[in-house]
Amino acid sequence: DAGVTQSPTHLIKTRGQQVTLRCSPKSGHDTVSWYQQALGQGPQFIFQYYEEEERQRGNFPDRFSGHQFPNYSSELNVNALLLGDSALYLCASSLDPGTVRYEQYFGPGTRLTVT
């Protein structure tokens, strides 16, 4: 049973550029959440996608956007990159928030470095 997968593993970008990160959820899961984890910090919630729509959003600017595809995979896009966007970006998958199964399973993350 494949777990959550993310690509790429590492990425280096320049300030002002745009980046796209990808995530495939665990088999059987239909909900994808994205988190930003700065060095030495806990993950911070960016947003969640279910049925191809953004269901919830954390305190992140509109430069952060996403998409979910019919096969439940998801993309995170960040425009106009800032140095402060350097972090580990984590994808977590789960079942529909309306179910009683709350567990979120995380992927290995994408390490983004902005120079």
Add this chain to the structure above:
Amino acid sequence: GENVEQHPSTLSVQEGDSAVIKCTYSDSASNYFPWYKQELGKGPQLIIDIRSNVGEKKDQRIAVTLNKTAKHFSLHITETQPEDSAVYFCAAARYNFNKFYFGSGTKLNVKP
């Protein structure tokens, strides 16, 4: 919004000793409390969780306790082993929101 505080930030124990990590939360509506273990270069791994209708849950050497009145929950690891060394995160979430609020993490070092 929810605020989760986690202590201590670092914890060093001798192999075989017990380790306890504590978290407090602010939102009384939170009702799901998972714990994650994160090893270097990897994503967080769910190790145990507890829901608000339960006071304690145990899985082999790992246990979690929840005090809803005081709004705090704790992770207990007994008979620690070097492979338990990692960063541990607590989190809190509301049913039907699935938005997790994480603590700042505890770096556990188990000395052989």
